[in-house]
Amino acid sequence: xxxxxxxxxxxxxxxxxxxxxxxxxxxxxxxxxxxxxxxxxxxxxxxxxxxxxxxxxxxxxxxxxxxxxxxxxxxxxxxxxxxxxxxxxxxxxxxxxxxxxxxxxxxxxxxxxxxxxxxxxxxxxxxxxxxxxxxxxxxxxxxxxxxxxxxxxxxxxxxxxxxxxxxxxxxxxxxxxxxxxxxxxxxxxxxxxxxxxxxxxxxxxxxxxxxxxxxxxxxxxxxxxxxxxxxxxxxxxxxxxxxxxxxxxxxxxxxxxxxxxxxxxxxxxxxxxxxxxxxxxxxxxxxxxxxxxxxxxxxxxxxxxxxxxxxxxxxxxxxxxxxxxxxxxxxxxxxxxxxxxxxxxxxxxxxxxxxxxxxxxxxxxxxxxxxxxxxxxxxxxxxxxxxxxxxxxxxxxxxxxxxxxxxxxxxxxxxxxxxxxxxxxxxxxxxxxxxxxxxxxxxxxxxxxxxxxxxxxxxxxxxxxxxxxxxxxxxxxxxxxxxxxxxxxxxxxxxxxxxxxxxxxxxxxxxxxxxxxxxxxxxxxxxxxxxxxxxxxxxxxxxxxxxxxxxxxxxxxxxxxxxxxxxxxxxxxxxxxxxxxxxxxxxxxxxxxxxxxxxxxxxxxxxxxxxxxxxxxxxxxxxxxxxxxxxxxxxxxxxxxxxxxxxxxxxxxxxxxxxxxxxxxxxxxxxxxxxxxxxxxxxxxxxxxxxxxxxxxxxxxxxxxxxxxxxxxxxxxxxxxxx
Ligand SMILES: O=c1ccn([C@@H]2O[C@H](COP(=O)(O)OP(=O)(O)O[C@H]3O[C@H](CO)[C@@H](O)[C@H](O)[C@H]3O)[C@@H](O)[C@H]2O)c(=O)[nH]1
Ligand SMILES: [Mn+2]
Numbered sequence: 001x002x003x004x005x006x007x008x009x010x011x012x013x014x015x016x017x018x019x020x021x022x023x024x025x026x027x028x029x030x031x032x033x034x035x036x037x038x039x040x041x042x043x044x045x046x047x048x049x050x051x052x053x054x055x056x057x058x059x060x061x062x063x064x065x066x067x068x069x070x071x072x073x074x075x076x077x078x079x080x081x082x083x084x085x086x087x088x089x090x091x092x093x094x095x096x097x098x099x100x101x102x103x104x105x106x107x108x109x110x111x112x113x114x115x116x117x118x119x120x121x122x123x124x125x126x127x128x129x130x131x132x133x134x135x136x137x138x139x140x141x142x143x144x145x146x147x148x149x150x151x152x153x154x155x156x157x158x159x160x161x162x163x164x165x166x167x168x169x170x171x172x173x174x175x176x177x178x179x180x181x182x183x184x185x186x187x188x189x190x191x192x193x194x195x196x197x198x199x200x201x202x203x204x205x206x207x208x209x210x211x212x213x214x215x216x217x218x219x220x221x222x223x224x225x226x227x228x229x230x231x232x233x234x235x236x237x238x239x240x241x242x243x244x245x246x247x248x249x250x251x252x253x254x255x256x257x258x259x260x261x262x263x264x265x266x267x268x269x270x271x272x273x274x275x276x277x278x279x280x281x282x283x284x285x286x287x288x289x290x291x292x293x294x295x296x297x298x299x300x301x302x303x304x305x306x307x308x309x310x311x312x313x314x315x316x317x318x319x320x321x322x323x324x325x326x327x328x329x330x331x332x333x334x335x336x337x338x339x340x341x342x343x344x345x346x347x348x349x350x351x352x353x354x355x356x357x358x359x360x361x362x363x364x365x366x367x368x369x370x371x372x373x374x375x376x377x378x379x380x381x382x383x384x385x386x387x388x389x390x391x392x393x394x395x396x397x398x399x400x401x402x403x404x405x406x407x408x409x410x411x412x413x414x415x416x417x418x419x420x421x422x423x424x425x426x427x428x429x430x431x432x433x434x435x436x437x438x439x440x441x442x443x444x445x446x447x448x449x450x451x452x453x454x455x456x457x458x459x460x461x462x463x464x465x466x467x468x469x470x471x472x473x474x475x476x477x478x479x480x481x482x483x484x485x486x487x488x489x490x491x492x493x494x495x496x497x498x499x500x501x502x503x504x505x506x507x508x509x510x511x512x513x514x515x516x517x518x519x520x521x522x523x524x525x526x527x528x529x530x531x532x533x534x535x536x537x538x539x540x541x542x543x544x545x546x547x548x549x550x551x552x553x554x555x556x557x558x559x560x561x562x563x564x565x566x567x568x569x570x571x572x573x574x575x576x577x578x579x580x581x582x583x584x585x586x587x588x589x590x591x592x593x594x595x596x597x598x599x600x601x602x603x604x605x606x607x608x609x610x611x612x613x614x615x616x617x618x619x620x621x622x623x624x625x626x627x628x629x630x631x632x633x634x635x636x637x638x639x640x641x642x643x644x645x646x647x648x649x650x651x652x653x654x655x656x657x658x659x660x661x662x663x664x665x666x667x668x669x670x671x672x673x674x675x676x677x678x679x680x681x682x683x684x685x686x687x688x689x690x691x692x693x694x695x696x697x698x699x700x701x702x703x704x705x706x707x708x709x710x711x712x713x714x715x716x717x718x719x720x721x722x723x
Pocket of ligand 2: 279281465614
């Protein structure tokens with residue numbers, strides 16, 4: 001399989017490296033000076049000072065952990081697909097698409113993802129697409145059959161005209177690519193015809209959706225069916241529909257459980273050495289991604305150790321203002337930095353992973369006994385045979401139907417009890433321990449010695465949907481942070497588990513993400529303590545004449561300058577800086593807080609894991625507000641009340657505090673700096689004020705939330721006067 005010429009290159013970003021290290025030194029020194037001031041000069045016998053010290057320690061520690069991903073050479077990569085071996089020599093690829101709930105994940109969108117995967121530029125007999133339907137829904141099953149019929153025309157069309165974008169919905173709606181010099185009439189006729197077919201397909205899906213209940217069942221037997229009906233010579237990739245068995249009393253382990261079933265089922269049918277995993281809303285936007293990924297997997301210098309090639313998650317539905325920071329812009333530079341270490345985290349979708357890495361078979365010797373293997377992989381003999389390198393699946397291309405014995409085996413492998421008493425979810429396949437199965441599985445692979453590659457081509461290979469309302473965003477990030485806290489508060493905590501198994505730097509990168517829910521504590525302190533102390537006239541920061549004030553100013557300026565540099569160097573405007581700040585505050589005060597609470601309750605047995613998929617259905621009114629850059633504050637009260645309450649506390653303490661400084665004189669010298677904090681909060685979060693006071697549309701803060709918030713804020717403020 002391997003190739004002696006290099007299929008890929010990497011480049012160090014020298015300029016970034018110098019800036020990063022320079023910032024590290026001067027910011028680090030100023031943080032030490034700041035902490036020195038806190039410890040020596042502040043009166044640490046008083047609670048407010050201790051609290052502020054705690055918040056500063058948290059912020060500094062997370063900053064320090066984050067430096068690891070900026071420290072080593074920041075690498076970008078180039079690939080040379082033209083140097084890949086001939087098609088006959090390319091390895092097989094299985095594509096896994098997961099969907100869970102047709103009422104939240106529009107079927108047409110899911111089908112577009114499936115169709116786009118079928119149209120990847122890869123030898124059709126080497127490509128196999130598996131759709132996992134966790135809802136076991138009739139809608140999805142019927143729709144995928146229609147999708148197949150449409151693909152039989154769409155895939156040849158893409159091949160014939162070398163269409164770059166294999167996703168029909170986005171191809172037709174963007175009007176792009178009058179491609180490859182085929183501006184001729186034949187192309188136009190073909191395009192017209194295929195567009196008509198796509199309309200018919202869309203209508204038929206709409207009809208199916210109308211006729212069939214989108215009921216998502218948690219209680220259903222397994223169903224595995226080969227959808228493609230080609231005979232013998234395969235012009236199109238194989239398409240297989242899989243609904244695993246689900247029973248209400250049995251844990252199904254969410255997406256990780258679904259992927260593990262697909263691993264087993266595909267092992268029996270195609271058993272490709274590489275797997276592309278896609279969330280149902282992430283369609284392929286470039287047909288060449290498989291070949292690009294193979295440039296790493298087959299590169300003789302890299303291939304042995306690489307577990308996965310991760311592409312960035314890019315989104316097609318982000319507006320210019322990106323008010324919810326949906327791009328996750330701050331994440332991807334870290335992935336580039338990690339490229340200089342053992343490689344990036346796994347991010348759940350848009351990656352090509354080696355089957356062998358998920359099986360963990362390298363640790364077995366040839367003479368390992370069958371009983372031990374069964375302890376790992378479960379009772380299916382047929383599946384265990386599939387693990388050995390030279391296994392040929394008993395399914396052959398020329399059959400549409402799976403014969404009985406294979407069907408029985410597949411039912412066993414897709415049953416909800418197959419994982420019991422095996423290493424599935426622990427050492428084999430995607431790991432079940434945390435609801436961030438991607439992060440946690442990646443952590444385990446890196447700890448086992450595997451590496452990974454981050455590759456960001458100029459044309460995004462995949463495009464997905466990002467939440468476009470505050471409520472959805474906060475629900476999603478709460479789930480992520482529940483998962484991260486589960487890891488942080490367990491024996492897998494990266495700073496311990498990681499440093500024993502991989503480099504300190506790599507562990508620090510994992511730790512930064514896992515410990516970020518701690519921001520909640522730092523931000524609650526900073527949103528309350530300086531404000532209440534301002535009202536009481538307790539100074540927490542150096543007075544204007546104190547040279548230490550310069551240290552504080554420097555820390556603020558240098559961290560903001562660094563953030564701005566990051567924003568500008570990734571091609572964004574200043575607006576991204578303020579949006580990111582605002583969303584970070586909102587997430588810290590809600591998601592991070594609830595996530596930590598959730599995990600603590602789970603530890604005490606008061607709560608169970610859950611993975612509520614994000615809603616991918618677009619509400620037109622909401623979408624309109626989003627495009628106009630107007631926040632949608634219709635989020636659940638549990639998110640809105642803390643945000644509004646703290647906003648009111650900040651505004652009130654600023655107004656009263658400034659009034660006192662102006663009127664009272666006294667220690668105004670000491671309080672001026674402190675008044676800047678609520679001022680900053682109030683200005684940055686001005687949209688919240690608008691939402692509570694002046695907006696009339698449906699996305700405003702509800703009067704119920706405003707009322708409760710005013711009441712709680714009043715209690716909090718009166719506390720300052722009582723103590
Ligand atoms: O029980 C479940 C729950 C979810 N899913 C699928 O998992 C995918 C991701 O779910 P989504 O609701 O879109 O979650 P996001 O928070 O948007 O996903 C991000 O975060 C997840 C981890 O929390 C990763 O798995 C994803 O890849 C990553 O994109 C979707 O295709 C779902 O259909 C299942 O198959 N079974
Ligand atoms: Mn998603």
